[in-house]
Amino acid sequence: MNKTSGTSKDAADKLVKGIKRKTRKQYSAEEKIRIVLAGLRGEESIAVLCRREGIAESLYYSWSKEFLEAGKARLSGDTARQATVPEVKGLRSEALALKEVVAELTLENRLLKKSMIGDGEDGE
Known part of the structure; x- marks a missing residue:
């Protein structure tokens, strides 16, 4: 008990x-x-x-x-x-936007290089 x-x-x-x-x-x-x-x-x-x-x-x-x-x-x-949650979210979205811009510019740069190489070959 x-x-x-x-x-x-x-x-x-x-x-x-x-x-x-x-x-x-x-x-x-x-x-x-x-x-x-x-x-x-x-x-x-x-x-x-x-x-x-x-x-x-x-x-x-x-x-x-x-x-x-x-x-x-x-x-x-x-x-x-320590960063606050809104600050972290803002920085992440900014980083994503910047990565997209870099990707677009890289692609544009490659296309321009290819067109320049193609133009040079046609001129010869």
């Missing part, structure tokens, strides 16, 4: 964890920046700030570290970033 109650308790715990995970608040980049900047201002302690915002202090410190590292990279001139 203990085995069945133990497994049902495990199943219930898994269900509760799944619900908590799905209902966990997702913070936007703007919210994260606002919270980190509030902490950097130092008007209140980090513990109070985190309690008010409903986040763990460890989460605040990881956001703060990411924020400062991004600023450091930006100031040092490292501006490499």
